[in-house]
Amino acid sequence: MTAFHWLFGDQLGPHFLTPHERGPAPDTPVVMIEARSVFRRRRFHRAKAHLVLSAMRHRAAELGDRVHYVRADTYREGLRQAVGSAAVTVHHPTSRAALGFVGALDGVRVLPARGFLVPHEDFRAWADGHGGSRLRQEDFYRWVRQNHGLLMDGAEPAGGRWNYDHDNREPPPKDAQTLTAPAPFRPREDGIDEEVRHDLDRWERAGQVSFVGRDGPRLFPATRREARSALRRFVSHRLAGFGPHEDAMLAGDPVLSHSLLSSSLNLGLLDPLECAELAERAWRAGEAPLNSVEGFVRQITGWREYVWQLYWYFGESYRHHNTLGHLTPLPGWFLDLDADAVGARCLSTVLAQVRDTGWTHHIPRLMLLGSHALQRGWDPAAVTDWFHRCFVDGYDWVMLPNVVGMSQYADGGRMTTKPYTSGGAYINRMSDFCGPCRYRPTVRAGEDACPYTAGYWAFLHRHRSQLEHNPRMSQAVRGLNRLTDLDALLEQERERGEGPP
Ligand code: FAD
Numbered sequence: 001m002t003a004f005h006w007l008f009g010d011q012l013g014p015h016f017l018t019p020h021e022r023g024p025a026p027d028t029p030v031v032m033i034e035a036r037s038v039f040r041r042r043r044f045h046r047a048k049a050h051l052v053l054s055a056m057r058h059r060a061a062e063l064g065d066r067v068h069y070v071r072a073d074t075y076r077e078g079l080r081q082a083v084g085s086a087a088v089t090v091h092h093p094t095s096r097a098a099l100g101f102v103g104a105l106d107g108v109r110v111l112p113a114r115g116f117l118v119p120h121e122d123f124r125a126w127a128d129g130h131g132g133s134r135l136r137q138e139d140f141y142r143w144v145r146q147n148h149g150l151l152m153d154g155a156e157p158a159g160g161r162w163n164y165d166h167d168n169r170e171p172p173p174k175d176a177q178t179l180t181a182p183a184p185f186r187p188r189e190d191g192i193d194e195e196v197r198h199d200l201d202r203w204e205r206a207g208q209v210s211f212v213g214r215d216g217p218r219l220f221p222a223t224r225r226e227a228r229s230a231l232r233r234f235v236s237h238r239l240a241g242f243g244p245h246e247d248a249m250l251a252g253d254p255v256l257s258h259s260l261l262s263s264s265l266n267l268g269l270l271d272p273l274e275c276a277e278l279a280e281r282a283w284r285a286g287e288a289p290l291n292s293v294e295g296f297v298r299q300i301t302g303w304r305e306y307v308w309q310l311y312w313y314f315g316e317s318y319r320h321h322n323t324l325g326h327l328t329p330l331p332g333w334f335l336d337l338d339a340d341a342v343g344a345r346c347l348s349t350v351l352a353q354v355r356d357t358g359w360t361h362h363i364p365r366l367m368l369l370g371s372h373a374l375q376r377g378w379d380p381a382a383v384t385d386w387f388h389r390c391f392v393d394g395y396d397w398v399m400l401p402n403v404v405g406m407s408q409y410a411d412g413g414r415m416t417t418k419p420y421t422s423g424g425a426y427i428n429r430m431s432d433f434c435g436p437c438r439y440r441p442t443v444r445a446g447e448d449a450c451p452y453t454a455g456y457w458a459f460l461h462r463h464r465s466q467l468e469h470n471p472r473m474s475q476a477v478r479g480l481n482r483l484t485d486l487d488a489l490l491e492q493e494r495e496r497g498e499g500p501p
C-alpha cells in the first residue's frame with residue numbers, strides 16, 4: 001500500500017521533505033489539504049488568508065505530480081479523500097489542536113518537528129534542570145548559541161559579549177521621518193494570487209467566510225524562492241541598520257530596518273538556522289556590525305525558539321490564565337480595525353498598519369496594541385485570538401506566550417518579570433507619534449490627557465495590591481501616592497470606557 005506524507009500549510013519549505021531516518025522516505029507521495037473550515041471558524045485578516053492559501057498553492061505547483069492537493073471542508077474529509085486508509089506520516093504540527101487531531105487518527109505516524117533548533121526533549125531537560133526556579137530567556141539563548149556554535153569564538157561569545165541590547169534601544173533619529181534604510185524585498189503577484197483572490201471574493205459573496213482588514217497586493221513571500229530573496233536582501237542591505245533602532249517607531253516608516261521574515265519562517269519557507277548563519281557570515285565578512293547581527297540572531301534563536309518551546313512546555317492550561325482577572329470584551333472598533341475612529345495618533349497609525357498589511361513590528365504590538373488592551377482590562381483570551389487572526393505571522397504557538405505571557409501578563413509572571421505597559425512618555429521618546437497628536441503625553445487628566453499616560457496610572461491603581469510586591473513595579477506603584485488628581489483621573493478613565501481613545 002502506498003504511504004503518503006502530509007504537509008500542513010505551515011510546513012512548506014524543503015526541510016519538511018528532506019529524506020532522513022526520522023523524515024519521509026525519498027519520493028513519498030505528498031498530500032496537502034486546503035480545509036475551508038479553518039477560514040469559517042475565525043474572522044481572519046484577509047491578507048493572511050491570501051498569503052497562506054497562495055503559499056500552499058504555490059508549493060503544490062512546485063511539487064507537481066508528487067502532490068495530491070485536496071480542497072475539502074475539513075481535514076478529516078480531505079484526508080479520507082486523498083489517502084483512504086493508506087499509512088501517513090506528518091511532521092509534528094505546530095498547534096496542540098492539530099497534534100491532538102493527527103495523534104488520534106489511525107495510520108498516522110508523527111515525525112519530529114522541523115523548522116526549530118532545539119528538540120522538545122532537550123528543552124524539557126534544560127528547563128527541568130532549573131529546579132523550579134524562573135526560566136530566563138537570556139540563559140536559554142546563550143545555551144542555544146553554545147550548542148549551535150552561533151556567533152561563538154571557541155567557548156566565548158563573538159566580540160566578548162553575549163548581549164548588545166544596550167546599543168539596540170535607541171529612539172528614532174531626531175527629526176527623521178524615515179530611517180532611509182534600503183527598501184525590503186516585496187514579491188510580485190502571479191496567476192496563483194489572482195486565483196486566490198478570486199476564490200476569497202467568491203467565498204465572501206456566498207457568505208461562507210468573513211474577513212477583516214484589506215487584501216492589497218501581497219506583501220510577504222509565498223514561495224521558498226521569494227523567501228530566500230527576502231532573506232538575502234535583508235542580510236546584504238538592511239541587517240547593518242537593524243540593531244540600533246529595533247525598538248523605535250516612525251509614523252511614516254513602519255518597517256524601519258526590521259526583516260519582515262516572520263511570516264516566511266512561520267510558513268516553514270525558511271529555516272531559523274539558515275537565517276542566523278547568513279547573518280553571522282555577514283558579520284564575519286565585515287558587512288554588518290556585531291550589535292545588529294547579535295540583535296537579529298537573538299530574535300530568531302533566542303526569542304522565536306524560546307516562545308515555541310514555552311508553548312509546549314507550559315501545557316494546554318496556559319491559554320486560560322487570567323491572573324489579573326481581566327474580563328472586558330474587545331470593543332467593535334478594535335475588532336474591526338477601525339483606525340479612523342481612533343484619535344490617539346499612535347494607536348490610530350498602528351491599527352491602520354494592521355488593517356492595511358497584517359503586520360507591525362514588535363514594539364507597536366507590545367507597547368501600543370497590547371499595552372492598550374492591558375490598561376483597559378480586556379480579556380486576554382480575546383486579545384490572543386485577535387492577534388492570531390489579524391497578523392500575517394500569527395499562529396497558536398507564537399500567540400500564546402507572546403500575548404498571554406509577554407503582553408497581557410495573564411500568567412502572573414511566568415514569562416516576564418513585570419507587565420509591559422507604559423505611559424505616553426515612553427511612546428514619545430521612542431517615536432514621532434506624539435508631536436501632532438491631539439493628546440499630550442505629559443498630561444494625565446483633562447481633555448488633553450494621553451490615554452496611555454492616564455491608562456497607565458489607572459492600571460497600576462487597579463492592580464496595586466498585586467504589583468506593589470513586585471520589585472520591578474513597586475517604585476512605579478508608590479508613584480500613585482504622589483498623584484493629587486488620581487480620583488479625577490480614575491473618573492475620567494471610567495467615562496472613557498471602551499470607546500476609541
Ligand atoms: P524582526 O524584528 O526582523 O525579528 C526577526 C525575527 O525574530 C522575526 O521574523 C521572528 O521570526 C523572530 N521573533 C522575534 N521576536 C519574536 C517573538 N517574541 N516571538 C516569535 N518570534 C520572534 N511573532 C510572530 O512570528 N507571530 C506572531 O503572531 C507574533 N505576535 C506577537 C504578539 C505580540 C503581542 C508581541 C509582543 C510579539 C509578537 N511576535 C510575533 C513577535 C514579533 O513581534 C514578530 O516576530 C516581529 O515583529 C515580526 O517582524 P519581523 O519579521 O520584521 O521581525
